[in-house]
Structure formats: structure tokens, C-alpha cells
Amino acid sequence: MSQTEWVINSDHFGPWLKKWQHTVNVMAEACHCSAGYIVQCSSDGLMTVVASEKQAIKYGTGDVVGYDINLYCKKIVETKDPLYVRDARKDTFWADNPEVADGLVSYLGMPIFLPCGDLFGTICILNEEPTNFDPIYPKLVEQFRNIVESDLELIQRNKELEEIAITDEMTGLYNRRGFKALAHQQHKLARRIGCSMGLLYLDIDDLKEINDVIGHEAGDEAIIQLARGMEECLRDNDISARIGGDEFVALVLLSEIDTLPAVIQRMNLYFSHQLLSLGRPLKVSIGGILVPEVEMDFDQLLDSADQEMYRTKRARKAG
Numbered sequence: 006m007s008q009t010e011w012v013i014n015s016d017h018f019g020p021w022l023k024k025w026q027h028t029v030n031v032m033a034e035a036c037h038c039s040a041g042y043i044v045q046c047s048s049d050g051l052m053t054v055v056a057s058e059k060q061a062i063k064y065g066t067g068d069v070v071g072y073d074i075n076l077y078c079k080k081i082v083e084t085k086d087p088l089y090v091r092d093a094r095k096d097t098f099w100a101d102n103p104e105v106a107d108g109l110v111s112y113l114g115m116p117i118f119l120p121c122g123d124l125f126g127t128i129c130i131l132n133e134e135p136t137n138f139d140p141i142y143p144k145l146v147e148q149f150r151n152i153v154e155s156d157l158e159l160i161q162r163n164k165e166l167e168e169i170a171i172t173d174e175m176t177g178l179y180n181r182r183g184f185k186a187l188a189h190q191q192h193k194l195a196r197r198i199g200c201s202m203g204l205l206y207l208d209i210d211d212l213k214e215i216n217d218v219i220g221h222e223a224g225d226e227a228i229i230q231l232a233r234g235m236e237e238c239l240r241d242n243d244i245s246a247r248i249g250g251d252e253f254v255a256l257v258l259l260s261e262i263d264t265l266p267a268v269i270q271r272m273n274l275y276f277s278h279q280l281l282s283l284g285r286p287l288k289v290s291i292g293g294i295l296v297p298e299v300e301m302d303f304d305q306l307l308d309s310a311d312q313e314m315y316r317t318k319r320a321r322k323a324g
């Protein structure tokens with residue numbers, strides 16, 4: 006995960022947040038403390054990911070506090086070390102900590118690290134009375150911290166596997182599965198924002214001949230060049246995919262000035278300047294259709310765009 010992605014806004018973390026909620030509830034209760042927290046840090050500040058449910062204090066899930074505020078967890082972000090404050094009222098360092106003003110005078114917290122070694126945030130317990138914890142309490146919090154770190158590793162792996170499952174290895178574009186999964190979301194988005202959408206179908210001309218005459222590597226090069234061309238010509242939020250050997254599709258959001266023929270023209274112009282090894286031109290046939298606003302079967306739409314592409318290919322080869 007990126008350091009700026011808040012976990013509470015991420016689909017990947019949904020089921021885990023419930024488990025973490027249970028973890029902080031149990032941790033606070035087992036340590037006889039007023040509150041338990043898991044906190045995430047990012048450049049924007051410290052966000053409460055989960056707060057124990059039986060607590061009488063201010064910070065709840067989603068609250069963000071900037072680094073200009075002298076919270077206990079901020080100290081851990083700076084030092085990346087565990088922190089135990091028995092009674093903050095006895096140390097002037099904490100005089101401006103609003104948690105102390107809220108009556109939370111004792112704190113025990115540990116850093117939580119991401120699998121890459123970066124700091125994710127903290128796990129902590131706070132109490133309204135000074136504490137003098139038996140050494141088993143820090144061990145307990147550490148154990149809960151270890152569980153959260155293992156969860157983060159699993160979440161990371163799941164995310165990577167999901168990405169692999171929807172990505173075409175050779176080009177880095179989406180594969181057919183990824184395209185179909187995202188196309189529906191994109192279709193909904195287009196309807197919500199009142200934008201038209203076009204479906205493009207691209208196919209390399211005579212790839213078999215390129216493979217046979219120049220070599221398979223030149224064929225691979227053509228495929229990769231086509232993928233890069235799509236990235237160059239389309240916007241970041243358009244969805245490009247390789248759905249077969251030399252077959253590519255793109256779902257593009259069309260603005261008023263950027264009509265479907267204009268997009269196709271831009272791509273044709275781009276590819277007309279692309280050369281493969283030995284100076285052979287990269288020839289690409291492109292067909293496009295407008296995507297109806299109503300809910301549609303994407304396989305049918307792909308067939309229609311494919312037919313459009315073949316019409317273009319036949320015309321190109323004929324003339």
C-alpha cells in the first residue's frame with residue numbers, strides 16, 4: 006500500500022477492520038485501560054483506524070490529527086520505538102498534549118511496520134489513571150501489534166495476487182479478466198458524470214508475417230509498442246487491455262471535444278509514425294463503437310467493436 010492511502014477508505018481493508026476493531030476492544034479490556042487504538046500515519050497526519058468501543062474519549066474512526074499536535078503516537082512516529090508514559094502529568098513534555106487535557110494520562114504504544122519496513126502507524130492503550138504496568142502488558146500489546154503486522158503482510162500479498170490475476174504480463178495492461186471487471190465500474194462512472202463512452206478494438210496487421218519474417222522477438226516488440234501507444238494516446242482513467250495475442254481494447258471516456266473519431270484519428274496518426282526493428286512500420290487497425298448508456302453485455306459490445314475493427318482492416322488492406 007502507498008503511504009498516503011488511508012486504509013479505512015480502501016476496499017482491501019474492509020474485512021480486516023472488523024478484526025482490528027475486535028483486537029483493540031480485547032486489548033483495552035485485557036489491560037484494564039480506558040481506550041485502545043490502531044492509528045495510521047501518513048503525510049497528512051495521524052488517523053484513527055479503529056478505537057475500542059467502550060471508551061469515553063474523543064478520537065473516533067477516521068479522525069485525523071496533524072503532526073503539529075503533541076500526541077503520544079506522534080512521538081512513536083518520530084522515534085519508531087515503543088513508548089510507555091506512566092503519568093504524563095509528571096512530565097512537562099506532555100503539557101500541551103490534548104489527550105492529557107482529556108484525562109488520558111497514561112499511554113503504552115508500539116510502532117506497527119509495513120512488510121517493506123516503513124512505518125504504518127501505532128497500536129496503543131490509554132488510561133485515565135496513572136499506570137504501573139506489569140511487564141506482561143507491554144508483551145500483550147506487542148503480541149497484538151505482531152498480529153496486525155501479519156495481517157498487513159497478508160493484505161499486501163492478496164493485493165499483489167489480485168493485480169497479477171488482472172494484468173497482462175507482457176504489456177502491463179489489464180488482461181481480459183481485468184478489463185471486464187473494470188469496464189462495469191467505468192460504465193457506471195460515465196453514466197453518473199454524464200459522459201459518453203467509446204469502446205476501441207485494436208489489432209496489429211500481419212503479426213504472423215512479422216513473426217515469420219523478422220522473428221518472434223519483433224512480434225513481441227510490436228505488441229509492446231502497441232501497448233505503449235495506447236498509454237500515450239489515451240488518458241490515465243481510460244481502461245486499456247490486451248485481451249488476446251495481438252488484440253487490444255480500450256474503454257474511453259469522451260469529452261465534448263474528444264469525440265470517438267477524433268480519438269481514433271489521434272491513435273492512427275501516432276501509430277503511423279511507429280517503426281519496428283529493421284524499419285518495418287507498425288500497422289494497427291482500429292475500430293470503435295459508442296457504448297450505449299443502458300446496461301450492456303460487454304461480450305456483445307466487444308464483438309461489435311471487433312467487427313468495426315475488421316471493417317477497417319479490410320479497407321486498409323484493400324487500399
Ligand SMILES: Nc1nc2c(ncn2[C@@H]2O[C@H](COP(=O)(O)OP(=O)(O)OP(=O)(O)O)[C@@H](O)[C@H]2O)c(=O)[nH]1
Binds near residue numbers: 210214224225250251
Ligand atoms: N510475437 C508474438 N506473437 C504473438 C503473440 N500472441 C499471438 N501472436 C501471434 O500473432 C499472430 C496473429 O495472427 P492472425 O490473427 O492471423 O493475425 P495477423 O497475422 O496479424 O493478420 P491480420 O490480423 O489479419 O492482419 C499469430 O501468428 C500468433 O501466433 C505474442 O505474444 N508474441
